[in-house]
Amino acid sequence: MLIAQDPHHQLVNASQAGRQIPYICPGCQGPVRLKRGSVMTAHFAHFQGSDCQVFSEGETHEHVTGKQQLAAWFAASGYSVQLEAGLTVLHQRPDLLVQTDVTPPLAIEFQCSPLSVTRLAARTQGYWRHGYQVLWILGQPYQRKLRSTSKALKFLQYHPHWGVHLLFWQVETASLQLIHHILTLDAEPLTYQRWSLKSARQPVAAFQQFQPIVSNPTPPEEHLEHYHRQLLLARLRHQHAFDDLQRYCYQRGGTIAQLPDWTIPRVPELPLLTVPYLVWYGHVFGQLRQEPTVITHERLQALLWTELLPLLARQACLRDQGTLHRQLLLAVTTRLDQQHVIQRRRRDWTLNQAALKWERPKF
Ligand SMILES: [Zn+2]
Structure with a gap:
């Protein structure tokens, strides 16, 4: 700690503290001693055996x-x-x-x-x-x-x-x-x-x-090949996220290798998921396959959100998480549109059935 109390109840910075004065910890009121040397930054430390809960010892x-x-x-x-x-x-x-x-x-x-x-x-x-x-x-x-x-x-x-x-x-x-x-x-x-x-x-x-x-970072030229190689490796190593995705695909009559190309992330995204973005897009693929050909915008957003929610990492310091989540939903909607998976029809979206089929295995 850098600040301690002197006998007059004044708070004193260790860099200005006198050597002969008895100081106490402002947290636990226990005695502390001044540590000041030529290398160390001046600071106070508890005596051995203190059970102070406020200042953990071993402050580096x-x-x-x-x-x-x-x-x-x-x-x-x-x-x-x-x-x-x-x-x-x-x-x-x-x-x-x-x-x-x-x-x-x-x-x-x-x-x-x-x-x-x-x-x-x-x-x-x-x-x-x-x-x-x-x-x-x-x-x-x-x-x-x-x-x-x-x-x-x-x-x-x-x-x-x-x-x-x-x-x-x-x-x-x-x-x-x-x-x-x-x-x-x-x-x-x-x-x-x-x-x-x-x-x-x-x-x-x-x-x-x-x-x-x-x-804006641009993905490397060979990203897709690289990605396929990584997927293969991840499956061989039984990486948890990919095993789960493989199971998800099996249950719907396909494999990871048969996911359409549009499910493979091509642009850098916010680092907010606990799993690769492929997992989210793979699930979106699986869910869209069960929808009627025309769905409302609200229905689409709800579907994207439902699939995203369990994949989000726990963030402790992001105050504007809602804004960021909306950014993610907007980005994936734009992506689906650009990749011709969905097409605007006034307030609704038409699903392109051709983009919702399992493809031939790529690896
Ligand atoms: Zn203390």
Whole structure:
């Protein structure tokens, strides 16, 4: 922890603390000692055997340093900043609390340790319920190459200018990294754009006002072949999602290899599903086959949504999930239209039966 209470009940930052003064933990009121050396960032620690529930011990060098750096950056940018402020109504203690005149207070969490999605959701919703905004900034343990299975993805946040994004803080350079417009295309690595900012050179406003030029990633030329190879491999390896899809296909008289080409994702999509997009499109294929030739727009949307819902990953930090889900439905509707699976007929859609047949196996 960076802040402790002195005998006069004043909160003191470890960087300004006196060595001979007895300090106590603002969380549990237990005694703490000052740790300050030439390498370590100054901080307070409980004595051995403390059972403090508020500050977990083993706070890493990265965590205390990052908190101090972030606080300094926001303060230098003109904000009023409180480190480790105890928010009693919430029973939460954000790493940083940033106050502004115009927007709701902002809680900043610099997360360097593992956190379950359940805890993450509880903490995030606690802030939202009480009118705080919250920003999750991730430390080193999360900064490995971003993959569709990365633990970092549960921290996905949304911003109109940055799309689905993640924030990282690098302690060595005191810099912020924004990984924005994160997209996924089945069988290909995640795509994203990266922007970083050194806190020593630019104020917080530069980050808040950042508007990237969005470059639309294009799938590789050989995507379809690549995809078929990946599908074959996935089936050989009995990957759960593909086994389920294969079963779904069997029950309807076909196989994965006989799914029509339009079910194979060709453009990068939002990384919001727990399974490949093929699973969703495969199910849409299966369900549309059972529909009459003409269906209403509402019926189509309900069908797409029903098939999507069980496949959505649990997201703890996405406040505008409804907007994103509508984006997904709109994208798949447009796709079905462009691939001539459905055709507009005033307010209704006509289904193209030719696109709803099992094809000859492709692999
Ligand atoms: Zn304590």
